[in-house]
Amino acid sequence: MTRSITEWVNVTNDVSIIARESGEVWFHTPSSSNLDPFATPMTGVGSPGSTIGLLDGAINLGFAAIEKRLARPELTIAAYIVALVGAYHTSVDTPRNLRRAASRFLELGRPEVAAYLEERAREETGHDRLALKDLRALGVLGERLVANFIPEGIKPLCKRFDDLCAEDYPIGSIGYSYCLERIAALKEKSDIEKVRTLCPEGVDATRFLRSHSSLGSEASHVEETITFVASLPAVDRISVVQATYQSALIMAEGYNHELLKSEKELLEEIRQAVGEALPYSRGPVPSGLDEVGARPVA
Ligand SMILES: [Fe+2]
Ligand SMILES: [Fe+2]
Numbered sequence: 001m002t003r004s005i006t007e008w009v010n011v012t013n014d015v016s017i018i019a020r021e022s023g024e025v026w027f028h029t030p031s032s033s034n035l036d037p038f039a040t041p042m043t044g045v046g047s048p049g050s051t052i053g054l055l056d057g058a059i060n061l062g063f064a065a066i067e068k069r070l071a072r073p074e075l076t077i078a079a080y081i082v083a084l085v086g087a088y089h090t091s092v093d094t095p096r097n098l099r100r101a102a103s104r105f106l107e108l109g110r111p112e113v114a115a116y117l118e119e120r121a122r123e124e125t126g127h128d129r130l131a132l133k134d135l136r137a138l139g140v141l142g143e144r145l146v147a148n149f150i151p152e153g154i155k156p157l158c159k160r161f162d163d164l165c166a167e168d169y170p171i172g173s174i175g176y177s178y179c180l181e182r183i184a185a186l187k188e189k190s191d192i193e194k195v196r197t198l199c200p201e202g203v204d205a206t207r208f209l210r211s212h213s214s215l216g217s218e219a220s221h222v223e224e225t226i227t228f229v230a231s232l233p234a235v236d237r238i239s240v241v242q243a244t245y246q247s248a249l250i251m252a253e254g255y256n257h258e259l260l261k262s263e264k265e266l267l268e269e270i271r272q273a274v275g276e277a278l279p280y281s282r283g284p285v286p287s288g289l290d291e292v293g294a295r296p297v298a
Helices: 048-064 077-092 094-107 111-124 127-137 142-148 155-166 172-184 189-198 207-211 218-231 234-259 263-274
Strands: 006-012 015-020 025-028
Touching: 006 048, 006 234, 015 048, 025 048, 048 172, 048 218, 048 234, 077 094, 077 127, 077 142, 077 155, 077 189, 077 207, 077 234, 077 263, 094 111, 094 155, 094 172, 111 172, 111 218, 127 142, 127 207, 142 263, 155 172, 155 234, 172 218, 172 234, 189 207, 218 234
Parallel strands: none
Antiparallel strands: 006 015, 015 025
């Protein structure tokens, strides 16, 4: 009888994530006792069932750090515009960054990792244009807005990805991408509908959101990443899960920072960046958004 695969990764001093192929996941406090089977790093093979448990466990743990401070504002057009600016900045350098990491893996003699990253780079190409088109559809000078404005909470995210892709061994870039895409893939049709009700009559400003939701390509990107990560050696899977956790911490703080801004602050940020006020102003959407829908679009 073949034994079911169990994977584990220590992500903080006192928390390890343990996941079974069956889908069972739990958090564990490592002990120095010889009897703790999870005290030393895993060395075995992975499986999609246990790898997804580790990756999603890492995201949940990262977001749990801000759970009590989580902002749940009603979405407004100004907040959506700022979220699109964030989406632009988290997308614009992605293909270049991924290709940089891919060439490093080629140098390191890891063509399979390079091929995976190249493929991701191809898939992500042009996503910044979707955000720009959405901004233009909303009557905003998109190019000028993104050139003059990076939302404060988004800066650390962009920096994190730049840094991970520039590392000597840039495997952590996969953890960051997974985190971003997994969160996007949680968005459902109803989240897109809520944004539509906010947009002016006849305006489609949900191109980026649609493609970065359960309706777009994100769901398949997430699945492909899980299968790929599960095929990596244990030492790489450990690094990817640790980078996923670190990225989730940064994303949680960054998104929350943006969500905590008042409507007045958001409108002022936009006005300063484009040199004029928004062409129109609309109130909040009629119904409150749930936690996932209220998060930035990327
Ligand atoms: Fe994308
Ligand atoms: Fe994607």
